[in-house]
Amino acid sequence: MPSRNSSVSLPKKQKIFLFLGPQGAGKGTQAELLAARLDIPALSTGALYRHEIEEGTRLGRLVENEVKKGLLVQDEITNALIAWRLRQADVQKGVVLDGYPRTLAQTEALEYINSPVAVIAVTVSDAVAVQRISGRRICGTCNAHYHTVFRPSHEAGICDRCEGVLHQRPDDTPTAVKKRLTVYHENTEPILAMYDKLGKLIEVDGGQSVDDVAAKVWVAVRPYLTKKHPHGHH
Ligand SMILES: [Zn+2]
Numbered sequence: 001m002p003s004r005n006s007s008v009s010l011p012k013k014q015k016i017f018l019f020l021g022p023q024g025a026g027k028g029t030q031a032e033l034l035a036a037r038l039d040i041p042a043l044s045t046g047a048l049y050r051h052e053i054e055e056g057t058r059l060g061r062l063v064e065n066e067v068k069k070g071l072l073v074q075d076e077i078t079n080a081l082i083a084w085r086l087r088q089a090d091v092q093k094g095v096v097l098d099g100y101p102r103t104l105a106q107t108e109a110l111e112y113i114n115s116p117v118a119v120i121a122v123t124v125s126d127a128v129a130v131q132r133i134s135g136r137r138i139c140g141t142c143n144a145h146y147h148t149v150f151r152p153s154h155e156a157g158i159c160d161r162c163e164g165v166l167h168q169r170p171d172d173t174p175t176a177v178k179k180r181l182t183v184y185h186e187n188t189e190p191i192l193a194m195y196d197k198l199g200k201l202i203e204v205d206g207g208q209s210v211d212d213v214a215a216k217v218w219v220a221v222r223p224y225l226t227k228k229h230p231h232g233h234h
Pocket residue numbers: 139140141142143144159160161162163164
């Protein structure tokens with residue numbers, strides 16, 4: 001493992017915005033919308049992992065191994081990747097992070113690198129998250145995406161485009177989703193509590209339309225763009 005995070009020095013002005021939220025809350029979409037509005041990049045750990053794997057880097061090989069074993073990527077690997085990425089020129093003005101930090105150890109690593117200016121938690125009830133995810137269907141032939149409630153095919157179980165058979169990913173069953181939500185809550189509650197204490201936590205109800213959520217995120221984030229931060233040092 002390269003000791004990439006031992007020599008981190010960032011300009012203090014780099015503004016980091018975090019998006020936290022369970023799968024099904026729509027946080028990835030919101031992260032991208034805010035990034036576009038602020039004209040800064042949005043980084044997701046998923047995309048970073050894929051990039052490293054495609055480039056065939058040493059980190060990429062480590063990540064690929066973990067994923068193949070069905071494991072979550074180790075904190076040390078993820079932290080090293082983020083520390084390196086946050087030093088790149090394109091994110092010196094600011095960056096929106098989605099899917100990181102996922103654990104308290106990752107949060108501590110990020111605090112060491114550069115503390116976020118605001119942490120946006122997109123919340124939905126577990127019931128809504130389960131409904132959103134477990135209704136997903138995918139065509140086995142052309143890969144088209146459907147949802148049994150929000151975007152049903154004309155004929156149940158059959159693809160509109162190619163008449164292929166629709167199926168559910170094993171990861172999307174209610175049981176699998178509930179299991180992941182339990183892990184998510186366990187890992188995330190301490191992170192939310194920490195940022196709440198620091199006065200950086202913004203909670204937004206993700207149970208509304210994409211546009212409504214985006215509008216609320218924008219209103220909540222604006223004070224953090226102009227002030228240092230509301231609870232900064234004096
Ligand atoms: Zn199809």
